[in-house]
Amino acid sequence: MKQTTFLLVFVVLLNICWAQLESGGEEVVVEEEEHVELFTTPKTKMGAAISDFGYNLFRALASHEASANIFLSPISVSAVLTQLSMGGSEQAQRQLYRALRYHTLQDAQLHNTLKDLLTSVKTSGKGLSMAARLYMARRLRPKQDFFKVVEQQYGVRPKALLGGAKDLKEVNDWVSQQTGRKVQQFLSKPLPRTSGVNAVSSTYFKGRWVTRFSQSGTLENFQVDGGTPVQVPMMQQDNYPVKMGVDSDLRCTIAQVQMQDDISMFVFLPEDVTTNTTLLEESLTAEFVQDLSMALQPAQLSLLLPILRLSFSTDLLPLLGDLGLSEWLENPELDDISIQPAKLSSVHHKVVMEMAPEGNQYPVATLEPSHLTYRVDRPFIYLIRDEPSGALLFIGKVVNPKDLTI
Secondary structure, eight states: OOOOOEEOOGGGOOSSTTTOOOTTOOOOOOOOOOOOOSOOSHHHHHHHHHHHHHHHHHHHHHHHSTTSOEEEOHHHHHHHHHHHHTTSOHHHHHHHHHHTTGGGTOOTTHHHHHHHHHHHHTSGGGTEEEEEEEEEOTTSOBOHHHHHHHHHHHSOOOEEOOOSHHHHHHHHHHHHHHTTTOSOOSOSSOOOTTOOEEEEEEEEEEEEEEEOOSEEEEEEEEOOTTSOOEEEEEEEEEEEEEEEEEETTTTEEEEEEEETTTEEEEEEEESSTTOOOHHHHHHOOHHHHHHHHHHOEEEEEEEEEEOOEEEEEEEOGGGGGGGTTHHHHHOOOOTTTBSSOOOEEEEEEEEEEEEEEEEEEOOOOOSSOOSOEEEOOSOEEEEEEETTTOOEEEEEEESOGGGOOO
């Protein structure tokens, strides 16, 4: 476990977060505690596996897109690759399970555990909808038993494609329907006729805060590494309740903001616009974030956040080799899927996310406003987590919010 030292006395944080400390400020170090098992139920162990897979995938994507906005929904990618694993040989399944971090679970009811978790995170109050499905190329002769077992377990039947523009409409219409019409134009061009198995995963999320923001849409400067600051719409609220801490090793300030229905957002704000985030990215694990959720301390502050409305899509297939699947990609042994040898041709992934200022509570009125300010006005990393399971729903790096569009 990574041992993290936090500066947890917030009277030393003044109007600009991190930048100014009172001359008499005192660091308080959290003493090292005896190791305890953090994930004790099948659902929390599954949540940890999905999260660790997501952090690994995020690191791989960040290494390829070092200076770009990037976003992922690990839970939907896990869902579709788990469907794929049901069609593989025992050896192929072991390889996929290792990449998905399932080898740590020791769960004979793995598919039932995942099904229950997917059902719980898609309840209406959480604001999350998801699409995950396998599409087979026309040249393959699929085995119907595979179609049946996936449908029985996950409620979605893999589909054989015909090829061409009709398939483009079929995929786009299905993803749109599954996400409440929020994810449009999932594919911009038809899948190749010569393709094999195509994994489709998409997630839409509209987060709602527990505590609302009073000001929204105010244009504020956002610092851009190596460029002129850009003006982006922000939401702001004084005396906003968060949990907070500073990691001096990672050189960032961390805030956990509560959302409705047991979801929370973690914001990792580097101390400087030019700070390299590689060390922070490498530190992210399910265990580390769970430790954070227990170590961060309550604070009230003036909170300023960019209004995030984003759409991001990519083919994740080239990244799977970075997760230890290079050999598997060459010979996936998908024996139960098709009569002919089949390979994975694409892992198309798209996320759409909106953050509204609304919440169901107003900040608690105080006689004196807080002197603490947390301005998310430079590149940052964030993640959105389901608290009961610990599952990572979204993770992203915002380099320039001016470039974000839906």
